[in-house]
Amino acid sequence: MAYINGIGIISPQDTLPGSGFLDPVVELDADFLKCMEPVYKNYIDPLSARRMSKLIKMGISSAKICLLDAGIRMPDAIITGTGLGSIEDTEKILEGMRVDEKFLNPTAFMQSTYNTISSQIAISLKCHGYNSTYVHRAFSFESCLLDAILQLEDGSAENILAGGIDEMTNNHLSIIRRLGFWKRESVKNTDLWNYTTPGALAGEGASYFMISANKTETSYARLLTAATLYKPGSSEETALFVKTLLSSNGLNPSDIDLVMMGNNGDREHDLICEDVISQAVPGSCKVFYKHLCGEFHTVSGFALFAASNILRSQSIPRSLQLSHARPEKLNNILIHNHFMNTDHAFILISR
Amino acid sequence: MPKRILVTGSGIISGLGINLQETYTSLSGLHSGVETIRHLDTSLKGEVPASEVRLSNEELADFAGLGGKTGYSRNSLLGIIASREAFIHARLQEHPGLRKGLISGTTVGGMDECEKYYDDFLRNDSKNSYIGIYDCADSTEKIADYLGLKGFMTTISTACSSAANAIMFAARMMKAGKLDCAIAGGTEALTRFHINGFNALKILDKQPCRPFDAQRNGINLGEGAAYLVLETEEANAITGNTVICELTGYGNACEAFHQTASSPEGTGAYLAMKKALDMSGEAPENIDYINAHGTGTDNNDLSEGHAIEKLFTEKIPFVSSTKPFTGHMTSAAGSAEAVISILSLSYNIIWPNLNFSAPMPELSFQPVTELLRNREVNLVMTNSFGFGGNNTSLIFKKYGIH
Numbered sequence: 001m002a003y004i005n006g007i008g009i010i011s012p013q014d015t016l017p018g019s020g021f022l023d024p025v026v027e028l029d030a031d032f033l034k035c036m037e038p039v040y041k042n043y044i045d046p047l048s049a050r051r052m053s054k055l056i057k058m059g060i061s062s063a064k065i066c067l068l069d070a071g072i073r074m075p076d077a078i079i080t081g082t083g084l085g086s087i088e089d090t091e092k093i094l095e096g097m098r099v100d101e102k103f104l105n106p107t108a109f110m111q112s113t114y115n116t117i118s119s120q121i122a123i124s125l126k127c128h129g130y131n132s133t134y135v136h137r138a139f140s141f142e143s144c145l146l147d148a149i150l151q152l153e154d155g156s157a158e159n160i161l162a163g164g165i166d167e168m169t170n171n172h173l174s175i176i177r178r179l180g181f182w183k184r185e186s187v188k189n190t191d192l193w194n195y196t197t198p199g200a201l202a203g204e205g206a207s208y209f210m211i212s213a214n215k216t217e218t219s220y221a222r223l224l225t226a227a228t229l230y231k232p233g234s235s236e237e238t239a240l241f242v243k244t245l246l247s248s249n250g251l252n253p254s255d256i257d258l259v260m261m262g263n264n265g266d267r268e269h270d271l272i273c274e275d276v277i278s279q280a281v282p283g284s285c286k287v288f289y290k291h292l293c294g295e296f297h298t299v300s301g302f303a304l305f306a307a308s309n310i311l312r313s314q315s316i317p318r319s320l321q322l323s324h325a326r327p328e329k330l331n332n333i334l335i336h337n338h339f340m341n342t343d344h345a346f347i348l349i350s351r
Numbered sequence: 352m353p354k355r356i357l358v359t360g361s362g363i364i365s366g367l368g369i370n371l372q373e374t375y376t377s378l379s380g381l382h383s384g385v386e387t388i389r390h391l392d393t394s395l396k397g398e399v400p401a402s403e404v405r406l407s408n409e410e411l412a413d414f415a416g417l418g419g420k421t422g423y424s425r426n427s428l429l430g431i432i433a434s435r436e437a438f439i440h441a442r443l444q445e446h447p448g449l450r451k452g453l454i455s456g457t458t459v460g461g462m463d464e465c466e467k468y469y470d471d472f473l474r475n476d477s478k479n480s481y482i483g484i485y486d487c488a489d490s491t492e493k494i495a496d497y498l499g500l501k502g503f504m505t506t507i508s509t510a511c512s513s514a515a516n517a518i519m520f521a522a523r524m525m526k527a528g529k530l531d532c533a534i535a536g537g538t539e540a541l542t543r544f545h546i547n548g549f550n551a552l553k554i555l556d557k558q559p560c561r562p563f564d565a566q567r568n569g570i571n572l573g574e575g576a577a578y579l580v581l582e583t584e585e586a587n588a589i590t591g592n593t594v595i596c597e598l599t600g601y602g603n604a605c606e607a608f609h610q611t612a613s614s615p616e617g618t619g620a621y622l623a624m625k626k627a628l629d630m631s632g633e634a635p636e637n638i639d640y641i642n643a644h645g646t647g648t649d650n651n652d653l654s655e656g657h658a659i660e661k662l663f664t665e666k667i668p669f670v671s672s673t674k675p676f677t678g679h680m681t682s683a684a685g686s687a688e689a690v691i692s693i694l695s696l697s698y699n700i701i702w703p704n705l706n707f708s709a710p711m712p713e714l715s716f717q718p719v720t721e722l723l724r725n726r727e728v729n730l731v732m733t734n735s736f737g738f739g740g741n742n743t744s745l746i747f748k749k750y751g752i753h
Contacts, residue, residue, distance in 0.1 A: 078605070084486060085508075093544060094469045101394055101547045109548035110610045110738065113458055114487065114508035119739025122607040128622055131605035131741055132516050135460075135487040136506040143505040147520060150527045154353075175472050178479050230495065230504055342492075 002149045002223040006070020006210030008062040009305045010035050011293045021309050025319035029188045032168045032202035033294035051107055055086045055167045058206040059117035060124055070210035076157035077130035078118050079147050081140030081164040083297020085114035087172045138339035141298040145226035148211040163208030164298030173202055192265045192291035200264035203294015207301030220308035224249045224348040231342055239279035253281045257327040260303040261286050262336035264295040269341050285327040287320040300337040307333040311351045356522045359592035360580030362436025363690045364429055365677050366402030366573055370436055375694055383676050385559050385571045393543045399555045402573035402678030424461035424484055427493040430538030433576035434494050441580035441592050449586055452530040453495050453504040454521045456513025456537030458682040460487040463542045490538055510737030513537050515685025519601040521581055531586040536578030536686030546572055554648050562645035562672035563652050563718045565709040570646050573678020577686035594750040596696050602626025606740025612650050617658030623742040624662050631746045638668045640701050642692040642733040645672020646679055656714040667716040675705035685735035692731040696749050699728050
């Protein structure tokens with residue numbers, strides 16, 4: 001069994017310790033949704049923080065918030081999912097090479113490697129346990145959760161710090177925009193679902209979870225599974241994958257009380273998401289999450305934070321824009337995420 | 352009883368050759384792949400040596416049967432070629448019913464193309480088709496598409512231990528019953544990005560690298576890819592493949608010391624080796640050969656050496672680093688050295704640590720400096736340690752030995 005026993009999250013919403021549960025909603029009118037960063041000196045020695053890029057500071061801080069929330073000092077393992085790692089440091093090196101490749105900034109190079117976040121967390125905790133980093137687009141965070149679940153099952157660990165983290169920069173946004181990933185216009189996040197233009201609203205975020213073998217009084221939820229599906233040929237195939245996933249976890253489609261939808265504002269892909277869920281879990285209540293945090297590879301970390309809190313508090317914040325009336329019960333939640341309809345990922349949690 | 356993880360196929364491309372046979376020939380002929388840089392267009396050309404795959408990108412694409420197609424980074428091409436060799440070796444195409452996973456390690460991803468066209472990206476000109484391929488997942492998905500794999504796949508990046516962690520995670524997935532077999536390993540093309548990054552850290556040796564030598568002065572980088580096919584016993588009963596050896600132990604531990612340095616006592620290295628050994632259920636003295644991480648840096652060889660001394664107190668096994676042959680293949684090093692270690696098991700050979708002249712005064716042991724044939728090699732350990740202290744150790748055992 002795997003339980004979610006602690007959460008630390010930094011997002012474009014006010015999700016820092018002491019905040020309300022996605023209430024009040026943060027409305028943003030921007031090219032991409034930027035994180036509300038914490039006061040870093042609360043979590044990182046200022047001397048060390050000076051050399052760290054934003055992504056690493058967000059990673060360490062959200063990890064420490066999670067540890068405090070779970071009341072655990074030392075996890076047995078640290079696992080991170082990140083689609084792109086430190087874009088800021090990677091860009092510094094690419095820029096440096098345009099000038100003179102022989103004089104690169106060694107700190108930027110060190111921090112540009114994807115595993116820096118997991119290893120910097122380990123360094124700050126002096127944690128010698130298992131340490132790994134998954135870097136596969138929309139599979140990154142789910143691979144990380146899967147690794148954590150398997151380690152709890154095979155008894156390698158009891159408390160695993162597992163997280164997803166990605167950042168956005170203006171430069172990266174404008175380069176990637178040419179591939180049609182992002183909307184060309186500035187968008188008000190809370191109105192995202194009213195836009196019919198192509199492209200998603202970009203975002204960023206860092207979230208860590210304490211995935212533990214034992215349930216506590218303050219456990220948020222039970223983490224049943226995380227699963228990934230590559231290049232489904234049709235919505236039917238994806239829906240069948242979801243149904244099989246549910247039944248292999250002893251659930252019927254009607255047991256799913258709420259679906260966290262993978263919609264990201266790109267009309268074409270949003271229709272696919274709707275199609276998949278209406279086939280796999282017909283009639284289910286749905287909420288949206290990407291208008292609050294934007295789209296990025298490890299965005300399902302935000303969804304897992306929201307879903308976990310919904311189960312523990314037995315309430316759904318208005319900001320998630322529930323599609324139907326409030327469900328009668330809140331026991332099982334399905335989370336969907338996808339990257340360009342190529343990489344689909346699902347997480348299943350229960351009360 | 353946990354499921355047993357059997358190795359039934361392997362594939363490798365590196366400076367030593369473009370397949371397993373060429374790799375074996377180069378190793379046993381003591382031919383190093385480290386030489387003057389030819390392909391990579393870097394201002395370090397002529398200044399630091401490296402072990403490049405001898406084929407150009409065009410030749411690699413032709414070899415993969417992808418000539419004329421765009422959007423394939425060198426990283427993807429290397430990965431495709433090595434994984435294809437492993438896949439065909441184990442005839443996995445004949446078994447559509449088996450749940451096959453693909454777990455690949457890489458860190459530079461498609462950076463080799465991205466760094467070429469970054470100016471074009473900024474100017475928004477004709478090279479935009481390369482924008483989407485710079486991340487790590489691209490090479491994994493290209494391999495999957497090439498081999499027709501639709502099942503579970505993921506990509507791991509733990510710097511220089513990426514491929515070893517990919518093998519480890521594949522084994523965990525199989526033991527949990529999530530996969531019947533897996534293609535696991537890593538790929539890494541040489542890029543200006545990381546060769547200059549290593550240069551900025553001042554850890555590249557201008558001479559051929561000298562691991563575990565008192566005069567050692569850093570790394571020679573290498574490139575390439577290597578993959579293993581792993582099968583459960585149940586899957587093996589279906590494929591009927593000859594078992595090459597068994598993966599009996601793996602361990603991952605973190606140094607948690609410094610982003611690019613390991614502690615002098617090698618805590619993380621010791622823990623990774625110890626975990627692997629404990630899982631394998633073997634006494635330390637049963638390990639016949641350690642294919643060390645042995646990068647040739649001051650720091651690594653000292654801490655790895657101390658960790659080996661601490662774990663193998665009574666009897667230090669034969670130790671060598673084969674990085675003077677292959678260069679440091681970074682994210683692909685773990686699987687490349689797994690393949691090289693498995694060759695050691697298969698042929699009862701201990702590979703020498705080239706370029707060695709003076710023992711390290713801090714260590715009680717010396718690496719093997721000559722090729723040793725006709726040794727009974729039943730158990731090999733191979734170490735991969737990455738930046739950030741991501742340390743992983745794997746143990747392979749001859750199949751059917753008790």
